[in-house]
Amino acid sequence: MKILQNYIRESLSILFLSIFLPLFSIASVVFLIKMATYTAVIQLSILEMSKLFLFMLPELLFYTLPISFFVAATLALFKLSNDNEIVVLFALGIRPKFILKTFFLPALLLSIILLFDFLVLFPHAKVLSNNFISHKKSEAKFNLSASEFGHKFGEWLLYIGKEDLDATYSDVILFNKKQDEEVLIGAKRAKIINDAGILRLKLSDGEGYSYSAEKFTQINFKTMYINDTLKTNLDEYQTPMQYWFPTEPSAKTTKKLVTNTLFSLFPILSLFLIASIGIVHVRHQKGKVYLYLFLSVIIYDALVVGLQLAISTYTVPLLIFGWLIATYIIYKKTIVAKF
Numbered sequence: 001m002k003i004l005q006n007y008i009r010e011s012l013s014i015l016f017l018s019i020f021l022p023l024f025s026i027a028s029v030v031f032l033i034k035m036a037t038y039t040a041v042i043q044l045s046i047l048e049m050s051k052l053f054l055f056m057l058p059e060l061l062f063y064t065l066p067i068s069f070f071v072a073a074t075l076a077l078f079k080l081s082n083d084n085e086i087v088v089l090f091a092l093g094i095r096p097k098f099i100l101k102t103f104f105l106p107a108l109l110l111s112i113i114l115l116f117d118f119l120v121l122f123p124h125a126k127v128l129s130n131n132f133i134s135h136k137k138s139e140a141k142f143n144l145s146a147s148e149f150g151h152k153f154g155e156w157l158l159y160i161g162k163e164d165l166d167a168t169y170s171d172v173i174l175f176n177k178k179q180d181e182e183v184l185i186g187a188k189r190a191k192i193i194n195d196a197g198i199l200r201l202k203l204s205d206g207e208g209y210s211y212s213a214e215k216f217t218q219i220n221f222k223t224m225y226i227n228d229t230l231k232t233n234l235d236e237y238q239t240p241m242q243y244w245f246p247t248e249p250s251a252k253t254t255k256k257l258v259t260n261t262l263f264s265l266f267p268i269l270s271l272f273l274i275a276s277i278g279i280v281h282v283r284h285q286k287g288k289v290y291l292y293l294f295l296s297v298i299i300y301d302a303l304v305v306g307l308q309l310a311i312s313t314y315t316v317p318l319l320i321f322g323w324l325i326a327t328y329i330i331y332k333k334t335i336v337a338k339f
Helices: 002-038 046-082 085-091 096-141 240-244 251-264 271-278 289-336
Strands: 151-153 156-163 168-177 182-195 198-211 216-231
Touching (some): 002 046, 002 096, 096 240, 096 251, 096 271, 182 216
Antiparallel strands (some): 151 156, 156 168, 182 198, 198 216
16 A cells, blocks of 8 residues: 555656646746836846845745646546556555545645745745835935936935945035025045945045034034935834734735635645546546646635635635535545445
């Protein structure tokens, strides 16, 4: 029995890789095209695009792994049926539930991996991705260059005399006019610094003047920072529990939690359906396996999305038990009754 289980699982693994790799490649291309749209707003190097792709990797795996397993397991049984190996197994007294037991462990492990993926990795990767994009957008807003017209830097008017090759600036002048005071700062060099999501200007070797109707002040400085000028809106994140169950409940987060839970459980919930579609008698059944595969995925996804909109969190227990009962009835009528 152990040898037979290994043989079936080996067939499953070969088909799984042959389905997963093309599906993952197609999904990666779609995500890369989505990433390319960011370049219309921000500048991304090859290294930064690779980093952004890694942030999206948990989401890519989450949506490709369950479908790959479902299709691969069904086609593995269908292939055994076409080769008449399934008929031989049943003729030797092996029951259909043996097939379910063989696929149960891989399906269980995959569902656990998917749950860990979206519950733990999703929040971390999503926050890192959003913060990375927000940071790059903030940098794009502060795209300085030497110009006779100057720039707007928060409350300051900024003039740059020369732009150096190492992302520093020379002969910088800043002017700020308040209600009862005017401030003028001149520096030989300036550089943009990002400190914990806050963009600020570092000035070196300069002088500052402050004058009003009552007084005039002058200072010389070696280093000066213009702080809190442009801030990057960063998402706060500490633990997965705080992400999925925030203090103020979010309908969007609840929807994602419900749908992703059910998508994670799809491999183990569909074992009866896998056997029902994949096990066929080639002499008496045409085995419209590809049509049934397509319909099964569409129906399950439609039920997840539709029921979630109607009954929210109650979708999880209702769909789990409803899907298991419905697929077991199909399995009993199409497989148990015949084999």
